[in-house]
Amino acid sequence: MLILKLISKLVKLLRSSAAPFQIAGGFIFGMMLGFIGFKTLLAAPVIVCILVLNVNLASVIFAIVLFRFIAYLIDPFIHSLGYFILADVEPLRSFWTTLYTTKIVPYTRFNNTVVMGSLIISIVLLIPLYIAVKKFIIAYKQKYEPRIQRWKIIQMLRGSALVRWFNRVKNLAG
Amino acid sequence: MRKSGIILLVVVTGIFVAAWLIFTDEFLEKRMESLGSRINGARVDFNGVDFSLLGLRMHWDNLQVTDPDNTWKNMFETGSCTFDIAFGPLLKKKFIIENLEAQDIRLNTDRETDGKLPKRKIEPKEKSKLVQKIESGLEQEKSHIPVFNINQLTGKINIDDIWKSVNLQTPDRIDSLIDEYENKYSEWEQRVSGLPGKNELKEIQNEISSIRPDKLRTIKELQGSLDTIEKDYKRVQAYGKEVTQMSRDFKAETAHIAQIDDQIASWIDEDYEAVLALAKLPDITTDNVAKLLFGERIIAKYEKIASIIGKVRYYTGKFRKTVPKKKKPPRLKGQDIQFVAPEVLPAFWIKNVALSGKLSDQTVIAGNIRDIVNDQSLIGRPTTFEVRGTRKDSAGIVFTGTLDYRGNTGKELFTLNFDSLPMRNISLTDFALLPRELDSGQGFIESSLSMTGSDFESQIAFRAQEVRFNFSDRPGDIPDYIYKLSRSIAESIDEITFEASLKYISDELRFTVQSNLDNVIADRLRDILSEEIKRARDELERKVREETDPYIRQLKQLIDDRQKDIDSKISEAQELVEAQQKAIEKKRDEIENRIEAEKKRLQKMAEEAVKKQQEKLEQEAEKKRIEADKKAQEENQKLEEKAKEGLKKLF
Numbered sequence: 141m142l143i144l145k146l147i148s149k150l151v152k153l154l155r156s157s158a159a160p161f162q163i164a165g166g167f168i169f170g171m172m173l174g175f176i177g178f179k180t181l182l183a184a185p186v187i188v189c190i191l192v193l194n195v196n197l198a199s200v201i202f203a204i205v206l207f208r209f210i211a212y213l214i215d216p217f218i219h220s221l222g223y224f225i226l227a228d229v230e231p232l233r234s235f236w237t238t239l240y241t242t243k244i245v246p247y248t249r250f251n252n253t254v255v256m257g258s259l260i261i262s263i264v265l266l267i268p269l270y271i272a273v274k275k276f277i278i279a280y281k282q283k284y285e286p287r288i289q290r291w292k293i294i295q296m297l298r299g300s301a302l303v304r305w306f307n308r309v310k311n312l313a314g
Numbered sequence: 315m316r317k318s319g320i321i322l323l324v325v326v327t328g329i330f331v332a333a334w335l336i337f338t339d340e341f342l343e344k345r346m347e348s349l350g351s352r353i354n355g356a357r358v359d360f361n362g363v364d365f366s367l368l369g370l371r372m373h374w375d376n377l378q379v380t381d382p383d384n385t386w387k388n389m390f391e392t393g394s395c396t397f398d399i400a401f402g403p404l405l406k407k408k409f410i411i412e413n414l415e416a417q418d419i420r421l422n423t424d425r426e427t428d429g430k431l432p433k434r435k436i437e438p439k440e441k442s443k444l445v446q447k448i449e450s451g452l453e454q455e456k457s458h459i460p461v462f463n464i465n466q467l468t469g470k471i472n473i474d475d476i477w478k479s480v481n482l483q484t485p486d487r488i489d490s491l492i493d494e495y496e497n498k499y500s501e502w503e504q505r506v507s508g509l510p511g512k513n514e515l516k517e518i519q520n521e522i523s524s525i526r527p528d529k530l531r532t533i534k535e536l537q538g539s540l541d542t543i544e545k546d547y548k549r550v551q552a553y554g555k556e557v558t559q560m561s562r563d564f565k566a567e568t569a570h571i572a573q574i575d576d577q578i579a580s581w582i583d584e585d586y587e588a589v590l591a592l593a594k595l596p597d598i599t600t601d602n603v604a605k606l607l608f609g610e611r612i613i614a615k616y617e618k619i620a621s622i623i624g625k626v627r628y629y630t631g632k633f634r635k636t637v638p639k640k641k642k643p644p645r646l647k648g649q650d651i652q653f654v655a656p657e658v659l660p661a662f663w664i665k666n667v668a669l670s671g672k673l674s675d676q677t678v679i680a681g682n683i684r685d686i687v688n689d690q691s692l693i694g695r696p697t698t699f700e701v702r703g704t705r706k707d708s709a710g711i712v713f714t715g716t717l718d719y720r721g722n723t724g725k726e727l728f729t730l731n732f733d734s735l736p737m738r739n740i741s742l743t744d745f746a747l748l749p750r751e752l753d754s755g756q757g758f759i760e761s762s763l764s765m766t767g768s769d770f771e772s773q774i775a776f777r778a779q780e781v782r783f784n785f786s787d788r789p790g791d792i793p794d795y796i797y798k799l800s801r802s803i804a805e806s807i808d809e810i811t812f813e814a815s816l817k818y819i820s821d822e823l824r825f826t827v828q829s830n831l832d833n834v835i836a837d838r839l840r841d842i843l844s845e846e847i848k849r850a851r852d853e854l855e856r857k858v859r860e861e862t863d864p865y866i867r868q869l870k871q872l873i874d875d876r877q878k879d880i881d882s883k884i885s886e887a888q889e890l891v892e893a894q895q896k897a898i899e900k901k902r903d904e905i906e907n908r909i910e911a912e913k914k915r916l917q918k919m920a921e922e923a924v925k926k927q928q929e930k931l932e933q934e935a936e937k938k939r940i941e942a943d944k945k946a947q948e949e950n951q952k953l954e955e956k957a958k959e960g961l962k963k964l965f
Contacts, residue, residue: 177646188323190319191316191320191322192319192320192323193319194316194319212645212646215645218648219643219648219649222648226651236651237653237654237658240653241406242406243402244405245406246407251653252648252649252650252651253643253648253649253651254646254648254649
């Protein structure tokens, strides 16, 4: 179901009328939430940005699902990265200690290896991913979409019982 | 900017704040219960939790902490409890409480529901190594506490019953020895059979006998026979050496075997000691009496204390680890890294707990616990507590403790003192010769327990004065004279003191108990028991001997027989070799004499021949000289004549 949901979201996303920068913006915010999770104060400014800024919500949800799944897969790497940054890099220890004693900051759970590892990965991916997604959307809409729409498999799928059933179930679920 | 998003944000925030104000107490109650239960390993229940967000004041009406070992009982229960949480540190995620007042504390109360947690994965508690070692040491001490059986006083010791469960080791060990010696002697027999036999020596003897020096004519013949004899002599001499070495080796072996007597004696001693241990015959010494009287109870107390210390160390140990080890947490959970600095406030710190309440025996208690903190090094002080209690009957109790985890080595120090404790209905010992309970008296206990790293030291000093025993519950199954003896011992005691000490220092556990009753009880018991115990000991020793003697005889018989046999074979070989050596030496002498005589004869003959030849030569020389002289004379004459003729011619 997760895969179908993802495909459905992706199709919806690619066919939406939103501007590429809105989709790319939503995608990177979703990526951050997907990686960092919701049990940290770091999620709050991201959520506020998503609600306040005019980013595409479908792309946010798609990215959350996708990157939560990826985070689960690469969790040992994220944990090791976070542990390395927090415990093994001696010069940073005093900085972390200062942060740890600063008001409010401890609620971000930055001292958790997965939160720190995810934050680092998110920051590193932020700009490249934004540019890549934006370029992809532009390229898709200009070059590939008309061609893909002509694919027999797409036309077959559109009329298939599975897709009709999935849409029915989706409508029932509201 | 998205207007609808801003509105949604405001609405969501509003809902969240409203929910917080409405449901915060229930939410906190559940969270605290869940967290407390997880730490305790059994249910922790809060009732009437009230949290004021504006004042940051927390209050609950009742707290019950289930005893994990008995989930139908509470370890303790508190009544009303109020405290303020400091606002500033809370912004830094630091939970600091200046003063917590816990009233109406009661220990060991009954629960209305089972406090067992639903089955789920609980982090296993790691027992500290020290606690493990103390527990195993105490277990060993317990097994060494002498067993006192009243039947040893009331009747004869049944040796046959004891003997049924005896399993002597000596017979099996001697059986193994017999097998081992059988093999050893067989090897020796093989070695002995490898010695030059009679036939081999006979052959040499025949060869020697066939040599008849009187029949030998020439020196060459004699020398040839002498060479043969020398060769045989060397062969016999080599045999002789072999036999002598074997004889020496065998003597060494038999000397070694002779030492087995000591070995067997020590096996029998071991068996005898094992039989005595099985019989559990009391060894009545003053050292043992104190352990007999109070050892088991004191050890049980120490075991309880060790397990409590183990729990304390387990939980406090979590806060002491400053350098976190990398763990493998569940996916997406991660590991929290704690950062420590001198100016950093601890994450959790209750500065003072003022407590008051009642114990189950109606002792009114009041006291303070100071500095309950997750990291003592951050505040520079250990956690301390002092609880004082008094009872209606004027008995007093003072319990103090210091938990110091500031350094690398954890230190715990506890003292527990009881004052003017009424001794009525108190049972001090299960010793069969003393009444179970006291009727009157006053008790004083001073105890201390300190643990530093892996060292442990504890002392208990107990004094009961004006003691009277309660004789009302006389056991029905003991005879009159034992009861009289018990009563006379008990009546002679008006003070009981004992000092127990348990030390675990440098991996060595020492447990001692001394009591003023040691001499009294030991003397009386020795009088009664010594004769019967001596009889039992003698009887058991006799039985051990009786059982092992046949095996020893069998072994000795084997040693004697086989040893004699091998000895005689070696001696026989030695004699043969010696006889042969003598025979050869005799023959050699004969030939040598013959050679000598022949040499002399030949020398004489040679001398005579030389003499004759000399004479002949001399005669010939004389003859030649005479002829030469004659010839010379003739020559001279001729010359003279010639000369004369010449002269004549001249003149």
